[in-house]
Amino acid sequence: MTASASSFLAKSTVKAGDLDHRRKINFNIGRYNAVVPVGKQQFEELHLARERAKNVKWRAMESLLTQLEDFETNLTRRGGKVIWAEHAERALEEILAICKEKECRTIVKSKSMVTEEIGLNHFLEEHGIESVETDLGEYIQQLDEEPPYHIVTPAMHKSKEDVAKLFYEKLHTEPNLTPEQLTLVAREKLRKKYPAAEIGITGANFIVSDIGAVAITENEGNARLSCSFPKTHIVIVGLEKVIPSITDLALFWPLLATYGTGQRVTVYNTIITGPRQPGETDGPEDMYVILLDNGRTNLLANEKTRESLYCIRCGACLNACPVYKNIGGHSYSATYSGPIGSVITPHLKEMGEWKHLSYASSLCGNCTEVCAVKINLHELLLENRYEAVEQGQGTWGEKMAWKAWKQASLHRKFMNSGNSRLKNWLVNRVFKGWSRHRGDLQFADKTFNELWSEQGR
Numbered sequence: 001m002t003a004s005a006s007s008f009l010a011k012s013t014v015k016a017g018d019l020d021h022r023r024k025i026n027f028n029i030g031r032y033n034a035v036v037p038v039g040k041q042q043f044e045e046l047h048l049a050r051e052r053a054k055n056v057k058w059r060a061m062e063s064l065l066t067q068l069e070d071f072e073t074n075l076t077r078r079g080g081k082v083i084w085a086e087h088a089e090r091a092l093e094e095i096l097a098i099c100k101e102k103e104c105r106t107i108v109k110s111k112s113m114v115t116e117e118i119g120l121n122h123f124l125e126e127h128g129i130e131s132v133e134t135d136l137g138e139y140i141q142q143l144d145e146e147p148p149y150h151i152v153t154p155a156m157h158k159s160k161e162d163v164a165k166l167f168y169e170k171l172h173t174e175p176n177l178t179p180e181q182l183t184l185v186a187r188e189k190l191r192k193k194y195p196a197a198e199i200g201i202t203g204a205n206f207i208v209s210d211i212g213a214v215a216i217t218e219n220e221g222n223a224r225l226s227c228s229f230p231k232t233h234i235v236i237v238g239l240e241k242v243i244p245s246i247t248d249l250a251l252f253w254p255l256l257a258t259y260g261t262g263q264r265v266t267v268y269n270t271i272i273t274g275p276r277q278p279g280e281t282d283g284p285e286d287m288y289v290i291l292l293d294n295g296r297t298n299l300l301a302n303e304k305t306r307e308s309l310y311c312i313r314c315g316a317c318l319n320a321c322p323v324y325k326n327i328g329g330h331s332y333s334a335t336y337s338g339p340i341g342s343v344i345t346p347h348l349k350e351m352g353e354w355k356h357l358s359y360a361s362s363l364c365g366n367c368t369e370v371c372a373v374k375i376n377l378h379e380l381l382l383e384n385r386y387e388a389v390e391q392g393q394g395t396w397g398e399k400m401a402w403k404a405w406k407q408a409s410l411h412r413k414f415m416n417s418g419n420s421r422l423k424n425w426l427v428n429r430v431f432k433g434w435s436r437h438r439g440d441l442q443f444a445d446k447t448f449n450e451l452w453s454e455q456g457r
């Protein structure tokens, strides 16, 4: 078993038995479940909207290079600079080079899973640059020195009492502050950081090809402050986030808001088309957009897994997944957790080391059912398992078990030999692979052939 797989099993086992964790997750997902149906009411034809979104993303992925080149041309025309980063190291090198050029000591950063993916904060810290998370959930996680727990709600696993305790310990506030008071404390601390920072870093929810813009969606206004106060704005974004036209936002913004948080539309939606233009009074002097591959073209190369690049990171599949709800986001030890994380992580990282995530599913299909852009997630989990086997990544025991199963299934005599008690003993007591985490298998008392001949056929 790989190191990642055994860590996953160990962490999942602990979390699955942690009733306090379950209570907090059920509470927070319960609140999400209560508001999503309200958000959905804004769509007259919800299924059609999701199908349309899927088709738009299909078109974008099938013409990805053209879309990205158009984006680059249009952004460059307004003074933006586009950097293509094949992997995380290249993206980090480019960011460091910009930081050095701008003599940067402090960065304000809004929520971005891609920056988690490349380990940006840790990297900047190593180079003596302070990187401050300005999204409240991310700020809480940074204070607690923990990675985000969920792609939309980074501190979903914490109760308001947990956050009050954390602020008391780390910021020396009064104990037992209310959520409103805690928010004000964070606000006061963070507001001072914006004017002091030389660089602001954000992600992007969408890259808009036809106007050369990035679109950022948020509820707190911190991303706007991060990209408008500092003199330099760096956007780092996965290349799959492209959509062909600004008009597509009319579809994607409400979909993302509803499936992400149950809102009709998120509070702040910003379209940025470049740095400050002559005659404009605010905005950064320089703007860079780093287009990150980091394994995404592996997904693109496979006609089946390509569909996973349609993801708009709404988090709905995590909230719906019975496995995620039991083991929590940190057990995955990957940037992207839940069903979508299990689909893409083996391709973004390495199949042999991460294939176990594709097996951590009951294949109930609930993720596919709720996906905002109708990605066939549970089928992609099967596709990953198939690919892992094709690449010879299965264990020796697994290979032998399937060989034996195939032989037995192909030879009726083999299947008919021995009585049900012997078969039960063999499967449940000798080969314990099946029954280790499940109830015992029970063979029928009589074989099919015996029943058949009893009926005189």
Ligand code: SF4
Pocket: 259, 310, 311, 312, 313, 314, 315, 316, 317, 318, 340, 370, 371, 372, 373, 374, 375, 377
């Ligand atoms: S796979 Fe679908 S449901 Fe899951 S985060 Fe992506 S868009 Fe949302």
